[in-house]
Amino acid sequence: MLARWYDFRDLGNGVARMAQALRDAGAPDGVVYALTALAGCLGILIFVGLTAIVNIWVERRLIGRMQVRRGPNRLGPWGLLQPVADAIKLIQKEVLTPRAADGTVFALAPILIFVPAMLAFAVLPWGEKMVLADLNVGVLYLLALGSTSAIMVFMAGYASNNKYALLGAMRVIAMLISYEIPSVLALLGVVVFAGTMQLSGIVQFQDFYWSWLIFFQPLAFLIFLLASTAELNRSPADIAEAESEIVAGYHIEYSGMKFGLFYAVELVNSMSVSAVIAALFLGGWWTFGLEEFVPGWMIFIGKLYAVYFLLIWFRGTLPRFRIDQLMALAWKGLLPLGLANVLLSALEVLIWQEYDVSAGIVLPIFAVVNFVLAGVLLVAFMRVMTRSFERLPKRARLVPDISVPLPGEPATA
Amino acid sequence: MSIKTEPMVVNIGPQHPSTHGVFRMRVTLDGERITDAEMVVGYLHRSMEKLAEERTWTQNIPFTDRMDYLAAMTGNLSYCLAVEKLAGIDVPERGQYLRVLFAELQRIASHAMANGTFVNDCGAWQTPLFYMFREREKILDLFEMVCGARLTLNYIRIGGVAFDLPDEFMPQLQALVDELPDRMDEYDSLLLDNEILLMRSRDVGIVSPELAMNASLTGPMLRGSGIAWDIRKADPYCVYDRMDFDIPVGHQGDCYDRFLVRMAEIRQSLRIIKQAMAQLPPGPFAAQVPLSLRPPAGEIYSRIESPKGELGFYLVSDGGPTPFRWHVRSPSLINLSALREMMVGQTVADAIVTLGSIDINVGEVDR
Numbered sequence: 193m194l195a196r197w198y199d200f201r202d203l204g205n206g207v208a209r210m211a212q213a214l215r216d217a218g219a220p221d222g223v224v225y226a227l228t229a230l231a232g233c234l235g236i237l238i239f240v241g242l243t244a245i246v247n248i249w250v251e252r253r254l255i256g257r258m259q260v261r262r263g264p265n266r267l268g269p270w271g272l273l274q275p276v277a278d279a280i281k282l283i284q285k286e287v288l289t290p291r292a293a294d295g296t297v298f299a300l301a302p303i304l305i306f307v308p309a310m311l312a313f314a315v316l317p318w319g320e321k322m323v324l325a326d327l328n329v330g331v332l333y334l335l336a337l338g339s340t341s342a343i344m345v346f347m348a349g350y351a352s353n354n355k356y357a358l359l360g361a362m363r364v365i366a367m368l369i370s371y372e373i374p375s376v377l378a379l380l381g382v383v384v385f386a387g388t389m390q391l392s393g394i395v396q397f398q399d400f401y402w403s404w405l406i407f408f409q410p411l412a413f414l415i416f417l418l419a420s421t422a423e424l425n426r427s428p429a430d431i432a433e434a435e436s437e438i439v440a441g442y443h444i445e446y447s448g449m450k451f452g453l454f455y456a457v458e459l460v461n462s463m464s465v466s467a468v469i470a471a472l473f474l475g476g477w478w479t480f481g482l483e484e485f486v487p488g489w490m491i492f493i494g495k496l497y498a499v500y501f502l503l504i505w506f507r508g509t510l511p512r513f514r515i516d517q518l519m520a521l522a523w524k525g526l527l528p529l530g531l532a533n534v535l536l537s538a539l540e541v542l543i544w545q546e547y548d549v550s551a552g553i554v555l556p557i558f559a560v561v562n563f564v565l566a567g568v569l570l571v572a573f574m575r576v577m578t579r580s581f582e583r584l585p586k587r588a589r590l591v592p593d594i595s596v597p598l599p600g601e602p603a604t605a
Numbered sequence: 606m607s608i609k610t611e612p613m614v615v616n617i618g619p620q621h622p623s624t625h626g627v628f629r630m631r632v633t634l635d636g637e638r639i640t641d642a643e644m645v646v647g648y649l650h651r652s653m654e655k656l657a658e659e660r661t662w663t664q665n666i667p668f669t670d671r672m673d674y675l676a677a678m679t680g681n682l683s684y685c686l687a688v689e690k691l692a693g694i695d696v697p698e699r700g701q702y703l704r705v706l707f708a709e710l711q712r713i714a715s716h717a718m719a720n721g722t723f724v725n726d727c728g729a730w731q732t733p734l735f736y737m738f739r740e741r742e743k744i745l746d747l748f749e750m751v752c753g754a755r756l757t758l759n760y761i762r763i764g765g766v767a768f769d770l771p772d773e774f775m776p777q778l779q780a781l782v783d784e785l786p787d788r789m790d791e792y793d794s795l796l797l798d799n800e801i802l803l804m805r806s807r808d809v810g811i812v813s814p815e816l817a818m819n820a821s822l823t824g825p826m827l828r829g830s831g832i833a834w835d836i837r838k839a840d841p842y843c844v845y846d847r848m849d850f851d852i853p854v855g856h857q858g859d860c861y862d863r864f865l866v867r868m869a870e871i872r873q874s875l876r877i878i879k880q881a882m883a884q885l886p887p888g889p890f891a892a893q894v895p896l897s898l899r900p901p902a903g904e905i906y907s908r909i910e911s912p913k914g915e916l917g918f919y920l921v922s923d924g925g926p927t928p929f930r931w932h933v934r935s936p937s938l939i940n941l942s943a944l945r946e947m948m949v950g951q952t953v954a955d956a957i958v959t960l961g962s963i964d965i966n967v968g969e970v971d972r
Contacts, residue, residue, distance in 0.1 A: 259735035355615045359637070359953065427730050428801055437728075437957045439622060511801045512728020514954045515637060578800045581807040586797050588853035588862070588869035591833040597814070 203489055204322040207231050232324040236313045244459045248275035250497075251459070251504055258508035285448035290353060293445065297351035302446065302453035305344035308337040309457045312464040317392040319477045319488035330391040331379050334468055338375070338423055341461070342368040348454070349442035360441025363431050363515055367422055370522040375419035377530030378412040381537040382472050385409060391468075395476035401551055402480070406473040407559040408540075411533040411566040413473045415526050417502070420465040422518065425458065426503055428510035429518055462503055463496065470495035525573050532569060536562065612640060615953075619648045623726050623957045626967030630948075630956065637952040642945050646938070649971040657931035662688050662898045663763060665931065670757035672935065673969040675718050678711035678748075679911040680969075681761035686842055687907035687918035688763050692900035697889045700765030701843045706881040707748075707760065708843075708909075709874040713785075714744040715912035716825075716867040716874075719964035723864055724796060726961030727805045733796060740788060743781050750774055763898060765891025778882065785875055789868070797868065806860035810947040810959030813858060820943040823936050824914025825866045826963060830858030836910040847884070848877045860962035867964070897926050904930075913937055913964055937969040 207228050214224045249264065249272055256263025264271035289298055315330040317323045327333050342365055349361020383389050385408055386397040398404055406413045422429035433441040443454045470476060474495045477488030513521065540558050543549070618629035627648035633641040653672065657665045669680035682704055689696060696704075721737030745755040752760040752768055760767050796802055812822065817830040827834050833852045837845040853869030855862025902924040908917035914936025921930035940963050948956045 255730065255732075259732045260739050261735055355613055358613075359615075359634075362636075427728065430728070431954070437623065437954050507730050508732050509795075510729060511724060511799065511805055512954075513801060514805060514952060516952070517804055574800065578803060581800075581803045584807070584856045586803070586865070587793075588855060588865040589831075590851035590853055590869065592851055593833070594835060594839050594852065595833045596839075597818075597832070 202319055202322060202487070203235065204232075204319065207235075229324070233314075236324060237310070240310065240313055240460055240463070243463060244456050245275045245279070247459045247463065247500070248278065250500075251507075254501065254504045255508050258505070279452065282449050282452035287448035287450050288445070290445050292353040294351040294353070297347050298445075299450075301344050301348035301351060302443075302450045302457075304347070305341055305457050306453060306460075308340045308344075309460045309464065312337050312461075313467070315391050316464070316467050317395050317471055317476050318492055320483075322477075322489055323392050326390060326392050328388070328390045328393075331383055331389040331394075331472075334391075335372070335376055335379065339368060339372050341457075345442050348446070352442070352445035354445050356438040356440070356444050357442050359438045360433065360444070363438075364425070364442060366515065367429070367431065367518060367522075370519055371419045371422040371526075374415050374522055374526035374530045375423065377527065377534055378409075378416035378419065379472070381409050381412040381530070381533045384534065384537045384541055387541075391471050391476075394472055395478055398475045399478040401555060403555060403559070404473060404475040408555070408562055409473065409533070409537065410563050411529060411569065412537075413469070414566070414570070415530050415533065416469065416473075418521070419526060420469070421503065421506060422522070424461050424465055424503070426462065427507040428512055430507075430512060431515050431518060462500060466496045466499035466503065467492070469499045474499070521577070525577060529569055529573060532565075536565065617953075617956070619645075623961065624967075625722065625960070625965055626970075628960075628965065628967050628970065630944075630960070632948070632953070632956060634953065637954075639948055639951055639953065639956055642948045642956070644941060644944055646941070646967075646970050649967045651972065653972045654931050654933065658928055661926050662692075662900065662928065663896075665928065666762065667757065667759050670759055671968060672933065672972055673715075673911065673913065673916075673937065673966045674756055675966055676711050676715040676912045677756060677758045678707045678760060679715075679909060679916060681758065682708050682843075683907065683909045683911065683916045684918050685761050685763050686909060687905055687920050688898070688900065690907050691903060691905040691920055691922055692763075692898060694764050694892055694894060696765050696843075696892055698844070698886050699769075699888045700890045700892070702881050702885045703766045703770070703890055704761055705843050705845060705848070706878060706885070707751075707766075709877045709881070710744050710747060712874045712912045713871050714741045715964075716871050717741045717744075719912070720792075720796075720864060720867050723806075723860075723867075723958075723961040723964070724802065726957050727802055729802075733792070736788075736792065736795075740785065747774065747778060747781070750777070762891065762894075764894035765889070767891075769890045775882070778878075782875060782879060782882070786872070789872060789875075793868065797865065803861060805954075806864060806958055806962065808857075808859055809951065809955045810860045810962060811858050812943055812947060816943055816946060817858065820939070820946075822914070822940050822943055824910070824912070824940065825863050825870065826914060826940045826943070828853060828866045829855035829863035829962075831855055831862075836908055836915055840908065842907075842909055844881075844884075845877075848880050850874075850876050860958050863962045863964075899924060899926055906934075908934070911936060913966065913969070914940055933969075933972060935969045935972060937963075937965040937967075938971075941965055941970060 210231060211224050211228045214227060253263040264274035267273040267277050289295055312334055314325045315327050315333055345364045346361045349357040382405055386394040388394060425433055443451055446454060470492060477483055477492045479491050483491055544554050613634045615632050615634055616629060617632060618624035619627040629645040631643040631645060632639050653668045657668055666681055666684060669684045670677040672680050717737040717740050721734035724733040725731055748758055749755045750771055751774060752758055812826065812830045814830045814832055817827050817832060831854050833854050835852045850873045853866045853873065855866050900922040902922055904921040906917055906919045908915050916936055917934035919932040920928055923929040944963065947959050
């Protein structure tokens with residue numbers, strides 16, 4: 193029995209009712225499928241479009257609070273209309289194309305970059321039955337989408353025929369390829385543990401065992417979070433845009449709404465990554481029984497924003513890595529950590545399956561072991577990463593009086 | 606098949622978010638690595654030194670505001686000390702204490718700005734800058750209270766200072782002095798112990814002590830290289846010989862050391878301010894100086910420790926109402942001279958951090 197279409201606990205109901213009605217009217221399966229998919233797509237597009245606009249405000253406002261200022265507060269109540277004004281401004285601006293730019297590629301890049309950003313939302317489990325495309329290789333699909341955006345960024349940087357843009361584009365390529373691997377390894381640990389690549393399946397795993405995967409995969413969570421900030425070009429890994437160095441990186445030559453698209457894609461991507469983290473590590477729509485009282489999609493969006501807040505917090509606090517340090521972090525740090533995590537997860541799953549122990553006994557032990565190991569590995573990793581920088585004291589030496597080497601004497605520090 | 610490659614020449618500036626004004630670096634890149642760098646200055650040249658020859662000694666004080674507009678007080682002070690030396694004017698004690706007080710407040714404001722922009726150059730999304738701005742703002746409020754201006758102060762005059770302290774000044778200064786150590790602890794834990802900042806600026810832009818002395822670097826640039834040199838102690842002016850403070854020095858002369866030195870200098874300035882507040886004598890705050898001042902013919906070089914280094918004025922008088930020659934030894938320009946040695950071999954990202962750690966002010970570089 194289907195719920196009423198206005199039952200807001202599951203927004204998929206409307207589409208399901210629509211399919212039912214179409215089938216009753218005798219429409220062929222193809223038409224039903226196409227129309228319902230279209231309705232779902234529209235719903236997600238509207239949601240993403242709206243939240244992207246709201247997120248501009250959220251981000252600017254929160255960053256403002258972190259920076260002891262107010263943030264936008266002039267337009268509308270609490271400055272809520274600021275993103276609208278920004279959008280109007282961007283639409284009004286002239287879209288310039290540099291004379292030496294490769295016109296077609298230059299124009300295509302901001303449009304194409306939107307495609308993978310939006311596609312990622314198709315497989316997200318918004319609620320218990322609210323998945324547009326419940327792919328059984330959902331995790332793989334997300335990872336594949338994540339790597340395609342490198343092409344568009346490189347298109348933008350290369351076609352601009354600008355040295356800063358080229359530098360930014362080269363940085364993006366190096367970074368995205370490097371960070372693909374740790375994020376794959378991190379999600380591999382999750383997949384090994386949950387035994388499925390289907391996002392809804394992973395959420396159901398967490399529901400079934402009454403626990404979030406972050407408790408079993410703390411290391412994978414951290415690796416994926418760090419790798420995602422790098423893939424998103426967000427601080428502390430925003431070296432591709434690096435405002436203080438290469439000004440705006442690959443989108444330096446873009447103006448008007450073309451720039452606006454890049455800006456929006458950044459927000460949309462941040463949101464999809466937050467959603468993936470919320471689904472894979474934080475239980476998606478499932479929250480220890482809370483989903484009985486609150487609609488699952490509300491819980492999911494709440495978690496999404498919690499992760500998003502974390503990303504904003506990073507941006508408000510941390511300085512930027514240098515590109516070689518970021519590469520070192522990926523190859524020397526996150527890659528071995530990710531491999532260790534996969535090994536550990538595989539071992540645990542093996543023990544669990546082989547000896548047929550009950551989950552109630554073995555899962556708490558795994559959680560404790562994984563947390564302790566993650567802590568130890570992270571501390572060791574931090575030591576290794578900053579070892580060479582810690583040899584000198586981190587405070588200035590205080591001298592009571594002047595002492596200057598005389599001419600001819602060797603100067604000593 | 607061989608691929609034809611050529612080095613990439615990139616203009617960083619004059620319009621660039623991290624060149625602190627209109628400064629231009631022409632860098633040659635091999636990938637991300639800098640193989641050559643050329644500094645181009647002069648985009649903010651206002652011909653002050655020539656203009657000053659047409660204006661009276663007193664009328665020239667506003668020029669010193671507009672040189673290093675982030676440290677106008679020390680600019681005023683250096684020029685007025687030079688003129689007083691030339692004309693043989695004695696400044697009353699209260700005036701001297703007020704000068705020390707405001708010079709140190711200005712040092713805190715300038716260092717706060719320098720550190721904030723430095724961390725901004727390291728890529729922290731402006732958060733430390735705004736924190737530093739908060740403290741700087743309170744100091745600017747104090748300046749406004751005493752002389753009505755916030756940036757271009759024109760407060761220190763030949764013979765003393767322009768105005769005495771208003772009644773509400775001391776309580777507000779006391780509040781700032783009480784609050785600042787806690788804030789500094791906060792910044793220490795946010796910035797100095799930050800691993801990313803450490804990775805970004807340690808071992809970057811190293812100035813050896815030899816290079817520092819050969820290039821005539823002064824201020825935090827020199828002290829960052831480990832040489833304890835401070836004109837406030839080496840050649841005391843005003844009443845600095847009565848003040849008790851330490852010279853913070855760095856360990857190996859990299860960007861992080863210069864940052865540390867500035868952070869530590871803020872605390873030392875605070876110590877000086879506390880002493881000046883305690884010792885501030887009553888009495889006149891300025892000497893009587895004739896309106897049309899005509900210093901006897903002669904020349905003078907007078908220097909002070911400005912936040913950026915040794916700010917010196919070389920003045921020549923022919924006995925007339927205007928200077929015959931008005932020359933500035935500006936620390937920003939001379940500290941820049943080591944930039945090429947510091948930058949070559951580093952990456953673009955390091956170059957920005959290195960430039961940020963020098964703490965130039967283009968107004969002072971070009972004059």
